[in-house]
Amino acid sequence: xxxxxxxxxxxxxxxxxxxxxxxxxxxxxxxxxxxxxxxxxxxxxxxxxxxxxxxxxxxxxxxxxxxxxxxxxxxxxxxxxxxxxxxxxxxxxxxxxxxxxxxxxxxxxxxxxxxxxxxxxxxxxxxxxxxxxxxxxxxxxxxxxxxxxxxxxxxxxxxxxxxxxxxxxxxxxxxxxxxxxxxxxxxxxxxxxxxxxxxxxxxxxxxxxxxxxxxxxxxxxxxxxxxxxxxxxxxxxxxxxxxxxxxxxxxxxxxxxxxxxxxxxxxxxxxxxxxxxxxxxxxxxxxxxxxxxxxxxxxxxxxxxxxxxxxxxxxxxxxxxxxxxxxxxxxxxxxxxxxxxxxxxxxx
Amino acid sequence: xxxxxxxxxxxxxxxxxxxxxxxxxxxxxxxxxxxxxxxxxxxxxxxxxxxxxxxxxxxxxxxxxxxxxxxxxxxxxxxxxxxxxxxxxxxxxxxxxxxxxxxxxxxxxxxxxxxxxxxxxxxxxxxxxxxxxxxxxxxxxxxxxxxxxxxxxxxxxxxxxxxxxxxxxxxxxxxxxxxxxxxxxxxxxxxxxxxxxxxxxxxxxxxxxxxxxxxxxxxxxxxxxxxxxxxxxxxxxxxxxxxxxxxxxxxxxxxxxxxxxxxxxxxxxxxxxxxxxxxxxxxxxxxxxxxxxxxxxxxxxxxxxxxxxxxxxxxxxxxxxxxxxxxxxxxxxxxxxxxxxxxxxxxx
Numbered sequence: 001x002x003x004x005x006x007x008x009x010x011x012x013x014x015x016x017x018x019x020x021x022x023x024x025x026x027x028x029x030x031x032x033x034x035x036x037x038x039x040x041x042x043x044x045x046x047x048x049x050x051x052x053x054x055x056x057x058x059x060x061x062x063x064x065x066x067x068x069x070x071x072x073x074x075x076x077x078x079x080x081x082x083x084x085x086x087x088x089x090x091x092x093x094x095x096x097x098x099x100x101x102x103x104x105x106x107x108x109x110x111x112x113x114x115x116x117x118x119x120x121x122x123x124x125x126x127x128x129x130x131x132x133x134x135x136x137x138x139x140x141x142x143x144x145x146x147x148x149x150x151x152x153x154x155x156x157x158x159x160x161x162x163x164x165x166x167x168x169x170x171x172x173x174x175x176x177x178x179x180x181x182x183x184x185x186x187x188x189x190x191x192x193x194x195x196x197x198x199x200x201x202x203x204x205x206x207x208x209x210x211x212x213x214x215x216x217x218x219x220x221x222x223x224x225x226x227x228x229x230x231x232x233x234x235x236x237x238x239x240x241x242x243x244x245x246x247x248x249x250x251x252x253x254x255x256x257x258x259x260x261x262x263x264x265x266x267x268x269x270x271x272x273x274x275x276x277x278x279x280x281x282x283x284x285x286x287x288x289x290x291x292x293x294x295x296x297x298x299x300x301x302x303x304x305x306x307x308x309x310x311x312x313x314x315x316x317x318x319x320x321x322x323x324x325x326x327x328x329x330x331x332x333x334x335x336x337x338x339x340x341x342x343x344x345x346x347x348x
Numbered sequence: 349x350x351x352x353x354x355x356x357x358x359x360x361x362x363x364x365x366x367x368x369x370x371x372x373x374x375x376x377x378x379x380x381x382x383x384x385x386x387x388x389x390x391x392x393x394x395x396x397x398x399x400x401x402x403x404x405x406x407x408x409x410x411x412x413x414x415x416x417x418x419x420x421x422x423x424x425x426x427x428x429x430x431x432x433x434x435x436x437x438x439x440x441x442x443x444x445x446x447x448x449x450x451x452x453x454x455x456x457x458x459x460x461x462x463x464x465x466x467x468x469x470x471x472x473x474x475x476x477x478x479x480x481x482x483x484x485x486x487x488x489x490x491x492x493x494x495x496x497x498x499x500x501x502x503x504x505x506x507x508x509x510x511x512x513x514x515x516x517x518x519x520x521x522x523x524x525x526x527x528x529x530x531x532x533x534x535x536x537x538x539x540x541x542x543x544x545x546x547x548x549x550x551x552x553x554x555x556x557x558x559x560x561x562x563x564x565x566x567x568x569x570x571x572x573x574x575x576x577x578x579x580x581x582x583x584x585x586x587x588x589x590x591x592x593x594x595x596x597x598x599x600x601x602x603x604x605x606x607x608x609x610x611x612x613x614x615x616x617x618x619x620x621x622x623x624x625x626x627x628x629x630x631x632x633x634x635x636x637x638x639x640x641x642x643x644x645x646x647x648x649x650x651x652x653x654x655x656x657x658x659x660x661x662x663x664x665x666x667x668x669x670x671x672x673x674x675x676x677x678x679x680x681x682x683x684x685x686x687x688x689x690x691x692x693x694x695x696x
């Protein structure tokens with residue numbers, strides 16, 4: 001393993017940033033969560049004046065053998081097609097990245113089908129043509145689980161070298177909300193029926209098949225919440241392991257992480273079991289309509305910034321949250337203080 | 349009165365925009381409220397491809413005689429000081445406007461004290477040095493109420509001439525959450541204790557004084573929800589009347605309105621009583637921590653985009669929401685369709 005220790009947030013920077021917030025020309029606390037975010041980023045970056053100009057959205061794509069069980073509304077061929085759409089700039093995440101001023105990196109962690117069209121710019125971290133069907137055995141070997149996490153850590157190191165300050169891990173993979181639900185059930189101890197949702201829009205029968213597949217997969221592989229590598233191996237996905245590693249690696253380099261939806265958050269459950277301090281580096285970007293997502297966020301002790309009924313993945317909710325985070329930092333650094341603006345503070 | 353009829357939203361544009369949303373490379377509905385916003389804007393602008401490049405934040409400032417009753421945590425001198433801060437670019441709204449790419453207009457609707465420093469760029473619509481204390485009589489005359497609304501309509505006309513596509517009315521005025529609470533109590537029929545909050549951060553005793561002042565003001569002036577001009581005259585503010593007029597004027601020119609916090613939303617209650625169709629042009633930007641704000645939004649039938657525990661005013665919540673609205677429009681116009689990207693649609 002290529003593990004680097006994750007430092008604690010910087011207490012002095014948090015104190016200095018809090019003092020600055022209280023000196024700005026507004027009633028104390030009146031910017032609500034924007035103040036919290038700016039102060040958290042100060043602690044992450046170990047400076048009273050954080051900066052998030054260098055934003056990256058990293059979309060990890062892979063396929064899932066469990067799609068054989070009829071758990072998704074879309075056919076598996078959509079995974080490589082959407083990777084081509086990302087590379088061509090036509091997907092939601094491309095538009096959102098441009099809107100918020102973020103770079104996009106697309107990573108093949110194990111897409112099954114041929115990617116149609118040119119693949120220039122695609123980062124190859126493929127571990128094979130999709131995972132195995134976890135209803136009949138583990139989704140991947142323990143070695144593959146380790147490799148998936150490790151490759152995420154390595155890419156975080158590359159991004160740190162490039163100066164990244166804020167990373168939003170996104171994903172694409174038909175069937176991966178089934179894997180996310182299985183991981184969430186195991187890691188939170190909640191019943192499968194409470195954490196499995198409709199994903200991209202499956203009907204009642206499909207949802208029953210999904211719940212059944214997860215239940216059988218967990219029974220077959222017997223994963224334990226104490227062993228996150230084992231959970232990843234049993235019911236996970238290559239992109240989910242990659243994202244967990246990306247989060248651990250980002251935190252070890254003092255890079256803030258914006259959580260996207262259910263799949264990225266299931267990876268956060270694994271990462272936080274490996275190194276609990278990683279959650280201090282996380283900002284929950286949004287809460288999706290997937291019922292398990294709120295449960296996973298609650299388990300992590302994180303409150304989402306946005307709730308816009310989204311359920312797309314790709315990093316889309318996190319990308320949108322980046323605009324709120326950027327605003328929080330701009331306010332923190334750009335507003336005048338009471339003294340600078342000669343404005344009277346409150347009577348008391 | 350300078351009233352122009354407000355048109356209904358364009359049904360053909362809504363239909364065309366809905367069809368476009370359903371053709372984009374994402375599961376239908378997976379962008380949640382972003383899809384709703386794009387479609388609403390299509391109806392407002394009467395085009396399948398709306399545009400919100402020309403954003404304006406209009407901050408209306410005025411003082412309130414009811415501050416004599418000790419209803420605010422800040423002294424009244426802060427109103428002109430903050431106007432100077434707006435003009436100098438050091439306030440939260442200046443930073444947010446720059447972040448979201450919006451123009452800022454500052455309007456003096458009736459500031460009591462001298463504005464310290466240069467006032468270049470300040471739009472003068474002053475109706476006097478603050479309203480009267482509404483615990484002893486009406487805040488303003490009926491003629492002044494009419495003039496306040498009319499001046500807002502006129503400024504909306506000016507903004508329409510300048511090409512504005514999205515307007516966020518903001519405000520500054522020590523004491524104005526007391527006026528907003530009084531208006532909300534009258535317009536929604538709710539008890540004063542449920543709609544009065546801590547504003548910029550008043551303590552328990554101050555909150556008691558605030559509730560008492562509103563109760564006495566309503567008892568003294570006997571405003572009726574059927575007569576919005578009468579309500580504005582009885583317990584309103586010059587900036588609140590201006591904002592109500594700005595909203596009515598914007599809608600008559602097919603300009604979308606982003607609602608900010610409690611004070612702006614109290615103006616929306618008056619505007620919607622004058623012309624109910626105006627609410628079709630409104631996007632609720634956020635919900636503040638003021639308890640009456642949620643009540644007012646519910647009365648209007650509007651669901652806020654953001655809930656970030658903000659309570660600053662100035663248009664700050666609406667400005668932040670502009671980034672979500674811009675993202676919604678960019679997605680609507682910039683994403684590839686299934687056909688363009690050769691992506692398979694769902695199985696069914």
